[in-house]
Amino acid sequence: MSAPAQPTARPTLRVKPRTVLWVLAGLCCATMVPLADLWATIHYLRVPDTDDAMRLVEVRDLLAGQSWYDLIQHRFLAPAGVPSHWSRLIDAPIAGLILALTPLAGRTVAEGLAAALWPVLLFGVYGAVLYRGLRAHFGSRTALLALIAATQTLGLTIQFAAGRVDHHNIQIIAIVGLAFCLMRGGIRSGVIGGGLAALSLAVGLEGLPSIAVAALFCVGDWCWRGRPALPLLAGFGLGLGAFAPILFAAQTAPGLWTATRCDALSPPWLWLACCGLLFAVCAAASGERLASIRARTALAGLSGVLLLGGFALAFPVCLGGPFPDMPPLVRDHWLLTVNEMASLPKFIARGQWEALVFYPVVLLATAAASWMAWRGPHRRIWAGMALFLWPGLILGLFQFRGLYIASGFVPLAAGAVLDRALRDDTERRAGLPRWGNALLGGCIVSTLWMVPAILAEALGPATRTAPDPAGAIACRSQEALAPLDTLPPGTVLAPIFMGPAILLHTRHGIVAAPYHRAIPGLTAAIEGLGGTQADLERVLTGFRVRYLVACPARPAEDLQAETAFATRLAGGAARSDRLVPLDLPGPLKVWRVVPDALKAGAGRAG
Secondary structure (H helix, E strand, O other), rough: OOOOOOOOOOOOOOOOOOHHHHHHHHHHHHHOOOHHHHHHHHOOOOOOOOHHHHHHHHHHHHOOOOOOOOOOOEEEEOOOOOEOOOOOHHHHHHHHHHHHHHHHHHHHHHHHHHHHHHHOOOOOOOHHHHHHHHHHHHHHHHHHHHHHHHOOOHHHHHHHHHOOOHHHHHHHHHHHHHHHHHHOOOOHHHHHHHHHHHHHHOHHHHHHHHHHHHHHHHHHHHHHOOOOOOHHHHHHHHHHHHHHHHHHHOOHHHHHHOOOOOOOOHHHHHHHHHHHHHHHHHHHHHOOOOOOOHHHHHHHHHHHHHHHHHHHHHHHHHHHOOOOOOHHHHHOOOOHHHHHHHHHHHHHHHHOOOHHHHHHHHHHHHHHHHHHHHHOOHHHHHHHHHHHHHHHHHHHHHHHHHHHHOOOHHHHHHHHHHHHHHHHHHHHHHOOOHHHHHHHHHHHHHHHHHHHHHHHHHOOOHHHOOHHHHHHHHHHHHHHHHHHHHHOOOOOOOOOHHHHHHHHHOEEEEEEOOOOHHHHHHHHHHHHHOHHHHHHHHHHHHOOEEEEEEOOOOOOOOOOOOOOOHHHHOOOOOOOOOOOEEEOOOOOEEEEOOOOOHHHHHHHHO
């Protein structure tokens, strides 16, 4: 008698952990930008910041036929206009997207699509740089964990949000790429890293501290190790010294090549780049004549003295920073009130607990990278992370914008620490135990810090003295400005933060916008909207203002003990024969300005 047949085992479905990570990374990337934000950007051209609005205005002007080298915003303080210090290297690809999408969707929707797609495309580039760089040193699991962490690092994702067409995202990509080049070493990586540093300088000087640190690393590495470190130093010097002048010439009119600009790539910063190239050439040519650490350090020190001394002698105006001519009135009542210029103590004093989402993760990432650079494996890689995190953390304590580039390095540390939590004890060999790495890695994910930030806001609402951003957002929206656009074109005096949105959403010109090259307009808006009736009358006449616009939710700061006349005017507590209120829908208060001549004529007739 034969034995009964045994039931066959049913195959089990096994999913590889790496597949789960890929799926999770895909879901995080797909949901990083809310659909509501994409919709608002595409259909209403809603952008997160005033700089994004001004960028789109520049792009429109370029598409309308304004010269590549003409960076003057002609509707800003007309008729002379205000020269921009921004880069056409950012305007060009956005303009290209609009041109490509216009036949498919029409110009209006094409602008919204370009504003929505550009940051998404850049995040794809950042993700590719992040993944490839970490995979080469730590493996694909670390790279995937870092990519997931990147979608949860709010200091990073706000730079890739829908409508974020400003230049900070490009700088983050360039500096993170530069860091990976330094970690890898070699002449090819050095040239690429130097080119990325030049690109960062060409689009804005915010990355200058990180580039200085990278240059010091290359020089210090060469002083310490000698010939093995020479290819990286030579490549970095060549890349920066060659590409910086090329990019400068590509976006600067020949007539301005000798003009000193402390706030943009110009001769002062080209001096530093070219001196770096010269130093790299001298180091490469020295051969065995600089075989000792002492000799190499002496050459580096002498070169540094000549470089910085020449800078101080040739460009002394730039020793005071990018805003050398800013008067105290503008500095105190505008610059120091901007969030990106605020310090951590100021955030705390004003009860802006959202700072908890940004600062702790940078601090923990910096501490983790520094510790592993001292005690763990892959010391050069961890040192590279710490090298770029420390300047951002220190600068961020004094100015919030210091965290922008540093936030781009947080996912590197988070991914590596979380990966250590998944390794066997025999693989870790040094550092924290598994649970410690898991806890530290989780604390470097900034979305977790939203919980204490929300709790602090809920438990201490009275501690918040900072103005509500919702009022400003509502006043500069397309819906709020659409009624203003129905009026005949003219010059508008409005709160400083509204200037770029008025240029973007209307045909009018403006007196003021938040840019340091427009000191007369900033001064006029501060004095006119925050001062007495006589101050306002003087500004209206001096700048030939046709419309006065107030945002009742965000009145100007009072310059005197009494409430500013413009604020009382918006509240209905004051009136002027020279200002005719216009009945327009929406949150804005708008007045038509009666010219002095007409006012005088009306007085004589009466």
